[in-house]
Amino acid sequence: MTTLRFPVAAGAPGAPGALTDVEAVISQHLPAAAQGDARAYGRIVAACQNPITAIALAIVRDVPASQDIAQDAFISAWRHLQRLQNPSSFLPWLRQITRNLARDHLRARVRGGGPVDDAEGVIEAAADPGLDPLQQAMADERQAMAVELISALPEDSREVLLLYYREGQRSQQVAALLGLSDAAVRKRLSRARATVRGELLARFGEFSRSTAPSAAFASAVTTALLLASPPAAAAGLLTVGAAAGAKTAGKLLLGAAGSIGFALVAAIAGVYLGLRRQLRGAIDTAERHALIRSAVVCALASVGFAVGITVVAARSDGWQWPVATTAVFMATVLWQSMVVQPRVLRRRHAHEASLDPSGAARRRRREKAIAWLGAVVGVTAGTGGLVVGLMASGRL
Structure with missing residues (x-):
């Protein structure tokens, strides 16, 4: 030997x-x-x-x-x-x-x-x-x-x-x-x-x-930090998405396309990384498929927002269409993160509660607090970025 x-x-x-x-x-x-x-x-x-x-x-x-x-x-x-x-x-x-x-x-x-x-x-x-x-x-x-x-x-x-x-x-x-x-x-x-x-x-x-x-x-960990949970994912997606929209509304073409591309890649990477963590604890195939569907919706919303805000900024001079596009994006992400995903995880949470009632209750309270914090931060930052972009472009 x-x-x-x-x-x-x-x-x-x-x-x-x-x-x-x-x-x-x-x-x-x-x-x-x-x-x-x-x-x-x-x-x-x-x-x-x-x-x-x-x-x-x-x-x-x-x-x-x-x-x-x-x-x-x-x-x-x-x-x-x-x-x-x-x-x-x-x-x-x-x-x-x-x-x-x-x-x-x-x-x-x-x-x-x-x-x-x-x-x-x-x-x-x-x-x-x-x-x-x-x-x-x-x-x-x-x-x-x-x-x-x-x-x-x-x-x-x-x-x-x-x-x-x-x-x-x-x-x-x-x-x-x-x-x-x-x-x-x-x-x-x-x-x-x-x-x-x-x-x-x-x-x-x-x-x-x-x-x-x-x-x-x-680099992947750093990207995932803002998207470590569904509520945080909502805040991260809303923030980077609206920031890209603000830049598009203010400065079109090459510079805007670059900012949108970066935001889009970061958003989709965050959705994927967050989904992998959720799937690791999935209790059955039905839960896995439901989580995948929700993640696909968020990813498609990000793509749709990136394309939509570019098109409306190029073809309209007012503030209505950029605001409407951003509102649809925000509503989609918040609905998936605050309503759909908690429903999907309900059976898993019930199982956790049967094994450790006090621990599960603490985790749910913490998750709810993070959910609202993420939603408020995401909507505030996203809306603020959009308003700044509209003002800078003379649309508002």
Whole structure:
């Protein structure tokens, strides 16, 4: 059997530099993030994404699901940042959130009798009925490899090994990011080396590196921050949509088209990311399909608004048509977020209440408060942006 050694990377005695980098990013940007600065939080996500996705992957053994769970963990932490008193506690707190979400995912998969992410296959099939069989085969093979490689490792070594290869084989860096001592990390690495044959361990190293999240992961999380729940999605869609409408009303053609395109991409990305999180807890096919229909309506409303506001701004000089187009868009998004989606989730909420009445009641009260806050913020910001645009264009 081939013997693999786990050296400490040269130039990283105790890995103080790498640790300082991560700590510096957190301490520098956490105060702004706690005040609602999504860009500052995005920098924290980029610094911490490797360990968080590794923790999730070690538990669920599914690469796409692990990245979804990591995204949910970052968003959950974002929602509750003001509770955090000590910036040095952020990473341990985030790790625990991730482990809890990953275990919840496994429990939901057992209750559902199949992979939770099957629901995402419904979306993909609807969006692209002619899915390339070769791509599907490659995805299936990759998932089988993930299960095989991760299952072969001692359970307490999985997080350590995944992060060890992703972090350039620096045991001190792994220890810092996972909150362990360097001796504990080395012990787990040695146990894995003694347990798993060398060829399989080499394959695992390549697998770990190839599945590390890219810079696009942090960008996706940042996009999803304003759209972390249906009410927040309403506020986000209304704000970016009306902002695009205001710019179109004020300045047509190329500049306006660019602003609309950006808003449209952000809105649809937010709808999709929010839908994936909702589908993960769906109790049956009927609920999945209803959630997908609602998301499709919101996405089509965004597309319709982007096209409609451009057309009416180009072909009319008054304020009536831009206002009417914006009002229809706002009404559609609010109806879906405030009425349709809560109805769809009613059975799930009833089931949660039967298991934990007080906890479910607290969550519903919090969701209702966020719903109204999101609606008020979205309508106010959207209407304000439209009025400014109409005034700037001389229409009002």
